[in-house]
Amino acid sequence: MTKENNNMSEKAIDQELVNQAQAGDTRAFEMLVTRYQQKIANIISRYVRDRDEVLDVTQEVFIKVYKALPRFRGDSAFYTWIYRIAINTAKNHLVARSRRIQNSEVEPEEAERYASALEMQNFDTPEAEYARQEIETAVTRAVDDLPDDLRSAIVMREVDGMSYEEIANAMACPIGTVRSRIFRARDAIDKALKPLLADKPSRVTYVG
Amino acid sequence: MSDRSHEKISVLMDGELESNAIRFLVKRMVSDPALGQTWNRYHLIRACLQKSLDEPLVVNVADQVLSRLGVRDYHQSEKPTRLYRWLKPVAGMGIAASVAVTAVFLLQQSPAKRTTGGQPETFLVQQKIPSQSVPVQTPPVQFVDLPRAQPATSVSEWRTSGYPSMKPPRHRGFLFQETGQKAPTGLVQHAPYVYLVTPESQESRARSH
Helix, strand or coil, X not given: CCHHHHHHHXXXXXXXXXXXXXXXXXXXXXXXXXXXXXXXXXHHCCCCCCHHHHHHHHHHHHHHHHHHHHHCCCCCCHHHHHHHXXXXXXXXXXXXXXXXXXXXXXXXXXXXXXXXXXXXXXXCCHHHHHHHHXXXXXXXXXXXXXXXXHHHHHHHHHCCCCCHHHHHHHHCCCHHHHHHHHHHHHHHHHXXXXXXXXXXXXXXXXXX | CCHHHHHHHHHHHCCCCCHHHHHHHHHHHHHCHHHHHHHHHHHHHHHHHHCCCCCCCCCCHXXXXXXXXXXXXXXXXXXXXXXXXXXXXXXXXXHHHHHHHHHHHHHHHHHHCCCCCCECEEEEEECEECCCCCCCCCCCEEEEEECCCCCXXXXXXXXXXXXXXXXXXXXXXXXXXXXXXXXXXXCCEECCCHHHHCCCCHHHHHHHC
């Protein structure tokens, strides 16, 4: 599948999930959130430095998305649409925060101290921080343990963003083999990850 | 759930699935929580591999968003399985039947304690008055005669003992009047069973003698 076809397919997935979410299916909305939460958090973290605030703003973005979803007509790609919402929400958050600081009439020296304190602050509970580290460590270890062909395939796909066709050319193998290698890699990592997630309460959010 | 389904999810999230299969698989994932969780975990793996060190790893935002929005928790409102779909009406009927049996049993028990004579016992069944009915002229009560092994006294004998101070004709007239006025309004009315616990009137006693 070419890059163009790949993009078409991505749009088709989004459109299908959006249709179902607009019809009131909460699971479809959850799958949309899962699909884009990390990308949105990455965008917000360019504007907001505090990790806890990143999580809050990310949640705020998806709350706005949920409320505005009935009005989304698909004129632009879904990702383009939520990207704009994310940027605006992050900017508004910064403006609101600076207003809060201005209104509190803090002396410049105090404001500086406050800003640096915010940067240093880490609101993660030790449990959440530990869980995050556990997940990241488990994934890294599972990737390291993969056979070479599976590791190369998953890294080319997830880290380098290459299409199946490009990976097939690079690895000199059929596309079907690439598809199978990527799946087997994911499946192996998933098996390492599953026991960790089974122990955790469903509402725990890990922020690193 | 087969590996084939997982492989399809893997291909789907890479944007490499044929367009005609996308719709079908998305619908399956939305309706099957296990497939949905696989989708979530594969995205978590992606997040771990794609994020840089200074970017936060974010998981389960959807749960918190839906919670903040006050949207129902889908984990607790799973779609009913086929078993539950037919079990629900059957369970309803079962409960209704057990309530009816209990009511009949209780009705049987209470007069039985007081029976002393040898006549067959009379039981009462409350009857719903139809909402469209006109003022009732006759008491809408059915008498069901059930033969019993032990001899019993007449109904009027034990019932009057519990209500010694009642004035039957006045009460009866009042209750029938009330029932007749309310029935056409559509309110559910029950037969004034008080009528049945009154002692025999002098007229009827004279007639029977």
